[in-house]
Amino acid sequence: MSANVKANITHVIFDMDGLLLDTEKIYEQVYRGLIEKYGKTYPFELKVNCMGRKASEAAKVIIDHLSLPISIEEWLEVSQKAVLEKFADAKLLPGVDKLIRHLHKHAIPIAVATGSSSTNLKVKATHHGEFFSLFHHILCSGDDPEVKRGKPNPDIFQIAASRFNGETPSPEKVLVFEDSFLGVEAAKAAGMHCVMVPDTRLDRKYTKSATVVLDSIEDLCLTDWGLPSFTDT
Ligand SMILES: O=c1[nH]cc([C@@H]2O[C@H](COP(=O)(O)O)[C@@H](O)[C@H]2O)c(=O)[nH]1
Structure with missing residues (x-):
């Protein structure tokens, strides 16, 4: 691993509300x-x-x-x-569409892990069906029978990681994207790296468990994580 690479990530899990969607x-x-x-x-x-x-x-x-x-x-x-x-009018947040299409194009396994229910997801995805089809799977802990305890417990991310094809990736190879304090705590409890994109009002005391804190997903440096950069073909 070169000096500025924080981790060699193989799998990526995204929160939904406030991270992918402006809900x-x-x-x-x-x-x-x-x-x-x-x-x-x-x-x-x-x-x-x-x-x-x-x-x-x-x-x-x-x-x-x-x-x-x-x-x-x-x-x-x-x-x-x-x-x-x-x-039904929910919009994608800045930089999200480009990042997801890029990871998908490079065959990086991606998933969604949300506290939302599958009923709510269906409505939120009204205008984003093709976008959500790019994820390997979507875990809605609101009504997923396997996820007994929601965020900040690690269960949601551990179970989401176990649902990728093949062997479950080890936690240090998984990168979680979160906007919420409880989601970051869940990712940390699961032993995973976490990029946090918090609400601008959030006191920095709530961001301490994040590996990196960004103002926007557009500021992400993919190569920090051993992931292909946007210029890679
Ligand atoms: O102001 C609030 N925002 C969000 C939530 C909860 O957060 C979930 C969103 O989960 P996630 O960030 O994991 O997608 C929603 O389903 C809702 O239950 C809430 O209670 N109050």
Whole structure:
């Protein structure tokens, strides 16, 4: 390995909401609206502790933290209906399309590992069907029976790694892309490298477990990871 190469990566796993798709603002808008009905606010610190979680786990965190007079089931029913109305317009974030097509062209195995459910994924992918077909597999921990514990536990990334063809890659050969604090903690717990592209509001104390922190995926240096550069044919 040459001096500036951080790792020789063979497999790459991507988070979805806030990393591939610009859907975090949808969750934020809907959750804030719901919470405001109870005269409370959705502080960013609370959002940080929800991003990446399965919807049911996030609902419990919010209800408990804000002492909302609503059950998890009611929260899920109302919030799910509201987010689904907006997901079909979800856009890819800058640099994502180019990177995924590049890795696919170079036959680097790529997957998605998200806290979202497969029902929500279908709607989010309304205009991105061909894009999502480039991934070897997509793991939706929101309703995947094998993933018992969501992020920040390592399970989601370990199981996603085990679903590539052939032998499961060793964790230090896997690179995870994440925007959320809990997702980065999950990748670290799995022993994988992690490129974090956080929300600009995120306090740097939440980025410490990331191998690298970027402002945008467009700033990624592929050769740092032993991956083919954009100029390689
Ligand atoms: O403001 C929020 N953003 C995101 C989430 C949760 O994060 C998941 C997105 O997971 P990921 O980042 O792993 O794609 C969503 O399904 C939702 O459950 C949340 O609760 N609150």
